Structure formats: structure tokens, C-alpha cells
Amino acid sequence: MSKRKKKREKILLVEDDHGVAFLTRENLEEEGFEVDLAYDGSQGLEKLNQNSYDAILLDHRLPDMNGIEMMKEIQRRGIEIPQIIVTGAGDERIAVKAMKSGAYDYVVKTGDLSYLVALPITIRMSLERYNLAKEKEGLERQLKDYTLLLERKVEERTKELLELNENLEQLVREKTKELKETQAQLVQAGKLAALGTLGAGVAHELNNPLTVVSAEADEILDAVNHGYLDQNLVVVSAQNIKSHAERMRVIIDHIRQFARDDKNSEWKKISINDPIRDSLILLRTQLESLGIEILLELDENLPKIWGHHNKLESIFQNLITNARDAFKNIKDRRHKTIKIRSYQKDRDKIVVEVADNACGIPKDVLPNIFNPFFTTKDVGSGTGLGLSITHSNVKEHGGEISVISKAGEGTTFILTFPLERRKKLKTSNE
Ligand SMILES: Nc1ncnc2c1ncn2[C@@H]1O[C@H](COP(=O)(O)OP(=O)(O)OP(=O)(O)O)[C@@H](O)[C@H]1O
Numbered sequence: 001m002s003k004r005k006k007k008r009e010k011i012l013l014v015e016d017d018h019g020v021a022f023l024t025r026e027n028l029e030e031e032g033f034e035v036d037l038a039y040d041g042s043q044g045l046e047k048l049n050q051n052s053y054d055a056i057l058l059d060h061r062l063p064d065m066n067g068i069e070m071m072k073e074i075q076r077r078g079i080e081i082p083q084i085i086v087t088g089a090g091d092e093r094i095a096v097k098a099m100k101s102g103a104y105d106y107v108v109k110t111g112d113l114s115y116l117v118a119l120p121i122t123i124r125m126s127l128e129r130y131n132l133a134k135e136k137e138g139l140e141r142q143l144k145d146y147t148l149l150l151e152r153k154v155e156e157r158t159k160e161l162l163e164l165n166e167n168l169e170q171l172v173r174e175k176t177k178e179l180k181e182t183q184a185q186l187v188q189a190g191k192l193a194a195l196g197t198l199g200a201g202v203a204h205e206l207n208n209p210l211t212v213v214s215a216e217a218d219e220i221l222d223a224v225n226h227g228y229l230d231q232n233l234v235v236v237s238a239q240n241i242k243s244h245a246e247r248m249r250v251i252i253d254h255i256r257q258f259a260r261d262d263k264n265s266e267w268k269k270i271s272i273n274d275p276i277r278d279s280l281i282l283l284r285t286q287l288e289s290l291g292i293e294i295l296l297e298l299d300e301n302l303p304k305i306w307g308h309h310n311k312l313e314s315i316f317q318n319l320i321t322n323a324r325d326a327f328k329n330i331k332d333r334r335h336k337t338i339k340i341r342s343y344q345k346d347r348d349k350i351v352v353e354v355a356d357n358a359c360g361i362p363k364d365v366l367p368n369i370f371n372p373f374f375t376t377k378d379v380g381s382g383t384g385l386g387l388s389i390t391h392s393n394v395k396e397h398g399g400e401i402s403v404i405s406k407a408g409e410g411t412t413f414i415l416t417f418p419l420e421r422r423k424k425l426k427t428s429n430e
């Protein structure tokens with residue numbers, strides 16, 4: 001049989017009237033069907049058990065059971081096959097019942113057997129409907145499978161995405177931690193750099209008392225050598241030496257305390273004037289020697305803010321050294337001043353202004369000054385970190401920093417600190 005040749009559909013015909021059965025078979029075979037015969041219900045069921053058929057043609061009146069009973073038995077046995085019921089004329093009610101019970105179609109017998117002409121068409125249509133229904137079923141099953149597959153894929157992908165998201169969050173957490181560490185190192189580096197910038201000043205600060213100590217010692221030695229050692233002179237000199245040694249101790253202590261890593265330093269209620277004054281310990285003498293007058297207008301009755309002494313001191317050191325450097329660009333003989341004012345604004349703010357009358361900041365430079373590593377100073381004399389660290393220190397206190405400057409006339413930094421700042425706010429910044 002060539003592959004192209006269409007397969008003949010196999011029909012089981014259950015009909016107790018032998019004559020009708022033969023005639024029907026002949027007619028169907030002529031139409032291209034293969035037909036098997038059974039003469040009663042049980043024979044039909046047996047044949048269905050042994051062979052497979054494409055469709056079954058069932059006479060309703062059978063000797064051992066009726067067509068509908070047989071249909072039900074076929075369904076009970078799980079045999080899926082289109083069933084066409086053949087009823088006698090006038091039995092249309094049975095046809096309706098059969099259709100309700102799952103028959104694919106029905107044919108009404110006529111006495112002249114003319115119904116045989118329509119029979120092949122009825123069978124073909126039933127087969128087609130059956131095949132279509134099967135195809136639909138298959139497609140629906142496929143669709144269901146695809147839907148399930150898709151749902152599983154979506155589920156897997158969602159899981160993957162969630163994991164990815166979690167990894168990403170973990171990465172962000174790690175990076176944030178790294179960044180905080182780097183920032184802390186940067187602050188420490190900036191502080192050491194600030195100390196470096198202060199270096200010359202520190203030498204200055206120590207030189208002064210050292211000179212006094214040395215001069216007093218010379219005087220005592222001189223007196224001893226010339227034999228006019230007077231007890232009063234020794235006492236005065238020793239007191240002078242002591243007070244200047246004390247001054248040196250304060251300076252050295254201060255450097256040690258300031259350079260210390262901040263991790264263990266405390267946050268507490270602080271009077272803003274303390275770090276302002278302390279910031280001058282290492283700077284005052286050198287500012288004086290440069291002819292820069294420091295004017296302090298500090299309100300002594302200010303409420304305390306929540307703060308970190310070293311960080312606040314570092315803020316004022318940075319602003320004062322910047323002002324000091326800005327006077328290097330002044331060629332005229334103006335009276336150089338750095339004025340620091342502290343005062344309360346409204347009920348909830350403390351303001352500190354650091355104002356100089358030095359060279360000022362040109363308009364095109366102004367937007368950059370808080371950027372890390374931005375400097376207009378010569379290579380080696382500025383790291384450009386001062387104001388960026390100052391900015392983050394002010395922010396850590398919940399404060400704001402702004403600047404007003406006019407090229408050639410001077411610069412004022414305005415710092416605002418909140419009064420109602422709780423410990424938790426500072427810890428969230430740590
Ligand atoms: N009071 C000021 N007067 C004029 N210019 C200023 C003043 N304060 C800051 N600037 C300008 O802002 C720039 C950045 O200041 P910043 O303190 O961040 O870095 P720096 O002073 O250059 O270096 P360092 O890291 O040593 O502080 C300075 O180079 C300077 O041009």
C-alpha cells in the first residue's frame with residue numbers, strides 16, 4: 001500500500017438483521033470503508049475489545065440490549081470512538097436520547113433502505129467532527145502544557161531575579177560598607193594632611209615658648225657665671241619656664257588628641273564655642289605672625305548642640321587655614337582679619353560665620369570648592385580635601401554649610417547646626 005493512499009476507515013456495524021447488515025456493509029465498502037459485522041450487543045462489545053475501529057454504527061434494537069445501553073457500556077469501558085445510532089422510523093425520541101447520551105449522530109431507517117445513501121456521509125461527518133474534537137483536545141492539552149511550562153519558567157525566572165536582587169542588595173551593602181571605610185580613611189588622611197598644613201604653624205607655636213625657655217635658662221646660667229645669682233630671679237625664671245612648658249604640653253596634647261582616630265571619640269552635648277577656640281590653639285601664633293587678626297564674636301550663652309568635638313574643630317581649622325592661605329594672594333596693605341561669630345537663629349539653630357577679607361573666590365571657581373580634590377593651590381600645598389571633609393562633617397551634625405564670596409573682597413562661610421538633634425540621628429550617619 002502506497003503511503004499516499006488514504007487509510008480505509010474501519011467501521012463496526014452492529015445489526016441483528018443479517019440482510020440489512022450485508023446490504024449496509026456492501027454499500028459502505030463501495031464508499032471506501034472497511035466494515036466488520038456484529039449481530040448483537042455482546043458480540044459487538046467483544047469485537048470492540050479485540051480490534052480497534054474508527055467508528056461504530058449501532059442499531060438501536062438489538063436482541064440482548066438496546067443501542068443506548070450498549071453505548072453506555074462502551075463508554076464505561078473507556079473506549080473512545082464516535083458512535084452513530086440507527087433507529088427505526090418514528091423512533092426520533094430515541095435518537096434525541098441517544099444524542100444526549102453521547103452519540104455522535106443518528107440515522108433513521110427507512111423501509112426502502114434509501115437511508116443507506118446518506119449513511120456514508122453521516123459517518124464521514126461524524127469522523128471529521130470526532131477528529132476535529134480530538135485535535136482541539138490535543139491543542140488544548142498542548143496549550144495547558146505550554147501554560148504550565150510558561151508558569152514554571154516565570155516562577156524560575158522570578159526566583160532567579162529575586163536571588164539576583166538579593167545578591168545585588170548584598171553587593172550594595174558591601175560596597176556601602178567599603179565606601180564608608182574609604183570615607184573614614186579619607187577623613188583621617190585629610191586630617192593628617194591638615195596637620196601637615198598646620199606643620200609650619202605648629203613649629204611656630206612651639207618655637208615661641210621654646211625661645212622663652214631657652215632665654216630664661218641662659219639668663220640663669222649667665223647669673224651663675226657672673227656670681228650674682230639671686231633667688232628671686234631664679235623663681236621668676238623658673239615660673240616663666242614652667243608656664244611656657246605648660247603651653248607646649250597643651251599644644252602637643254592637642255595634636256595627639258586631634259590626630260587620634262575618631263572611632264572611639266564621643267558624640268555629646270557640646271558648646272560650639274569650645275571647638276572654635278580649640279581650633280586656634282595650633283594657629284593663633286602663626287596667624288599673628290602673618291599679621292592676621294582673629295576677631296571672635298562668640299555668644300557665651302548659646303545652648304549646646306549634639307556634636308563631636310574633633311570633627312567640629314577640624315571644620316573650623318579647615319575654614320581658618322583656607323582663609324589664612326587666601327591672604328597670600330593679597331598684595332595691598334589692608335588690615336587682615338578673620339572674624340568668627342556664633343549666634344542663635346530662631347529657636348532651633350546655631351549659626352557660625354567664618355568671614356575673611358582676603359582674596360575672595362571667583363564666580364567660576366565657587367561651584368567647585370566642595371568637590372573632593374578640587375584645589376587652586378600649587379601642587380603639594382593643597383590636597384583639595386579640606387572643604388569636602390568639612391562639608392561631610394557639617395552634614396554629619398545635621399547641619400548646612402553655605403558660602404558668600406566676592407572676588408577681591410573676601411569670603412564668608414555660614415554654618416548652621418540644628419539644636420534638636422538626637423543621638424539616633426548621628427548613629428544613622430555613622
Ligand atoms: N576663604 C577662602 N578664600 C578664598 N578661596 C577659598 C577659601 N576657602 C576655600 N577657597 C578655595 O577653595 C578651594 C578648595 O578648598 P579646600 O579647603 O577644599 O582645598 P585646599 O585648601 O585647596 O586644600 P586642602 O586639602 O589643603 O584644604 C581652595 O583651593 C580655594 O581655591
Ligand SMILES: [Mg+2]
Nearest residue numbers: 318322386387
Ligand atoms: Mg583647605
